[in-house]
Amino acid sequence: MGLQEFIQKRSIRTNIMGSFVILSILFVGGISGLSYLLFKRAGVQTIDDSTTALEEQITSNINATATKNAQIINEKLSSAEAMVRYQASELEYLFSGENRYGDRDVYYDYVFEYNQSYAPSDLYNDLAYGVNLSWNYASYYIEGTNSTHYQPAAGLQNYTLETVASMDHVFQYIHNNAPEFRWLYIAFELTDGTDIFINYPGSILMDDDLIRNDILEWYEASLEDWYTEVDSGHGDIVFTEPYADEFDGVPLITIGRRVYLDDITDYAVICGDISINDMVNKIINVKVLDTGYASLITSTGLTVAHPENTDFSHINQVETHSNGTSALSAAQIALITSGESGIIKYTRDDEERFLAYQPVGKGDYISIIIVPVNEALEAIEPVEERMNQAITANLNTIWIILAVSFAVGITIGLILTAYITRPFTHLIQVARSLSTRRARKDIMEGLMTEIDPKLLESEDELGDLTRAFKGMIDSVQQAEREKNGD
Numbered sequence: 001m002g003l004q005e006f007i008q009k010r011s012i013r014t015n016i017m018g019s020f021v022i023l024s025i026l027f028v029g030g031i032s033g034l035s036y037l038l039f040k041r042a043g044v045q046t047i048d049d050s051t052t053a054l055e056e057q058i059t060s061n062i063n064a065t066a067t068k069n070a071q072i073i074n075e076k077l078s079s080a081e082a083m084v085r086y087q088a089s090e091l092e093y094l095f096s097g098e099n100r101y102g103d104r105d106v107y108y109d110y111v112f113e114y115n116q117s118y119a120p121s122d123l124y125n126d127l128a129y130g131v132n133l134s135w136n137y138a139s140y141y142i143e144g145t146n147s148t149h150y151q152p153a154a155g156l157q158n159y160t161l162e163t164v165a166s167m168d169h170v171f172q173y174i175h176n177n178a179p180e181f182r183w184l185y186i187a188f189e190l191t192d193g194t195d196i197f198i199n200y201p202g203s204i205l206m207d208d209d210l211i212r213n214d215i216l217e218w219y220e221a222s223l224e225d226w227y228t229e230v231d232s233g234h235g236d237i238v239f240t241e242p243y244a245d246e247f248d249g250v251p252l253i254t255i256g257r258r259v260y261l262d263d264i265t266d267y268a269v270i271c272g273d274i275s276i277n278d279m280v281n282k283i284i285n286v287k288v289l290d291t292g293y294a295s296l297i298t299s300t301g302l303t304v305a306h307p308e309n310t311d312f313s314h315i316n317q318v319e320t321h322s323n324g325t326s327a328l329s330a331a332q333i334a335l336i337t338s339g340e341s342g343i344i345k346y347t348r349d350d351e352e353r354f355l356a357y358q359p360v361g362k363g364d365y366i367s368i369i370i371v372p373v374n375e376a377l378e379a380i381e382p383v384e385e386r387m388n389q390a391i392t393a394n395l396n397t398i399w400i401i402l403a404v405s406f407a408v409g410i411t412i413g414l415i416l417t418a419y420i421t422r423p424f425t426h427l428i429q430v431a432r433s434l435s436t437r438r439a440r441k442d443i444m445e446g447l448m449t450e451i452d453p454k455l456l457e458s459e460d461e462l463g464d465l466t467r468a469f470k471g472m473i474d475s476v477q478q479a480e481r482e483k484n485g486d
Contacts, residue, residue, distance in 0.1 A: 058376045059343050059354060062288065062369050066356040067341070069286060069294055070367035073279060076180070077255075077362035080274045081237050083174045083181065084255045088270050090170045091186065094163050095261040101166030108150040109139040110212075113204035115147060120202060129182075134202035135175065138168050138184075141197045141205045143220050146212040156192050164188075164198055171200035174272070182245065182252060183273040186259075187221035197221045221269075230256035230269050239363030242276060242304050242312055251276050251304075251312075253363065280305040283367075292371035299337050299364035319370075321349050328355075337366065345373065 094101070111118040112132045120134040140161055142152060152158045164186060171184045186198040197219065199205060211217045221227050230238045233256075240254040256271030279296070283305035286294035296305040301315045309318045316326035316333060327348035328336075335344060336357045343356040352373040359366055 062354055062371055063343050063356040066358040066367045066369040070358040070360045074361045076279055080255050083178050084272050087170050088257055088259050091259050091270055104165040106161050106165040107137050107139050107202055109141045109205045110147050114208055131203050137202045138198050138200040139202035143195045143218045146209045156190055160188055160196055180274050181272045182275045186268050186270045187227055188268045189222040195221045226254045227269055231258055241298050241302055288371050289375045295368040297366050301333055301337055
């Protein structure tokens with residue numbers, strides 16, 4: 001059955017009502033569907049934007065923590081560097097020929113431990129260091145000396161020791177103002193081919209004569225790793241990688257620089273060993289969320305501070321899976337140690353983690369913050385849930401409005417359809433009456449003229465139809481009258 005045939009078999013009222021219902025469904029459904037889609041899309045986009053913004057804020061906070069730790073370490077190292085620069089400038093002044101301190105005693109290191117009758121009066125056993133110390137005097141060692149042969153040779157060696165002895169005042173000042181310095185020392189590589197080592201606080205450097213008399217055991221400072229590393233800076237401050245103090249295992253780093261002196265002694269290397277226990281503890285004690293933690297590594301990847309490691313292992317040996325393999329790829333480690341700052345994701349034992357890295361700015365150290373991703377982003381889930389609830393509530397409101405609108409539309413449609421079709425019904429009834437046996441009598445009696453006056457006054461198509469219909473009836477009446485001779 002075609003559409004036209006279907007329509008033709010239905011009443012005008014049915015067709016009008018059907019058309020109204022269809023249009024109502026299309027209009028209300030279209031508007032509601034469009035509103036639903038737009039609102040749904042806006043809601044999803046809002047959740048995505050909010051999630052992204054929250055994730056960016058969280059990662060920014062993690063990165064800020066790494067930066068803050070870096071600043072703390074930078075301040076400590078900068079302060080220590082300033083102290084080393086100060087003692088270097090004082091050493092240069094002493095050898096400039098303008099020594100203002102005058103003569104001062106200097107003590108051979110052997111007497112601090114084995115022949116204390118010649119030691120400084122303030123000598124005592126320091127449990128924290130594990131050896132006998134003097135805080136008023138430094139000690140010296142010349143390669144090849146022993147308990148009976150330790151006096152400096154006349155000339156260069158004697159001049160060097162007499163001049164450097166006044167550095168004790170500088171050492172004391174640094175110790176009083178920067179107690180994190182564990183050892184302060186100077187190594188001279190004299191032009192006569194000998195090394196002189198000055199150490200503060202005054203203490204033993206080598207064991208007894210059994211060791212000192214063995215040429216293979218002589219302590220030549222200029223051949224030590226710390227010396228060559230600092231000396232390679234050619235006058236710039238150098239920070240060494242961390243290591244454990246040979247006496248009691250305290251973690252240290254050496255800060256030093258080459259010092260240029262007069263033509264007699266050429267130059268020396270002056271250093272300070274700074275304890276990083278406090279620095280390490282500050283890093284290890286940092287807590288981020290529930291299980292996040294901080295770490296400090298060097299530019300070579302050596303771990304200085306980490307809650308799971310205390311022996312300065314490489315970061316790829318610390319951040320490992322339970323099977324011992326590295327959780328960080330070579331590319332990720334290269335990025336972390338590149339000298340730039342940033343944040344990466346990596347997986348350790350099936351757990352995704354954020355790792356924020358920030359260069360300290362001193363000593364080629366890098367501050368790191370590590371936080372499990374699920375902990376960092378757990379605040380996002382409640383936000384998403386609340387937003388989804390709000391979206392669902394608003395969508396339910398849209399459906400209610402749709403249902404109410406449809407019901408109201410159908411009701412209005414029924415009323416309008418009845419109003420529109422009522423005149424047609426009246427005219428149909430009049431037209432049908434013309435076909436009955438009473439038609440002629442009704443026409444003659446004028447019943448056919450009982451048409452609603454309002455319809456006759458209407459200026460629309462319905463009014464035109466009614467007036468035409470009225471004219472037709474009037475014509476029939478007139479014809480009947482003429483036929484009957486009226």
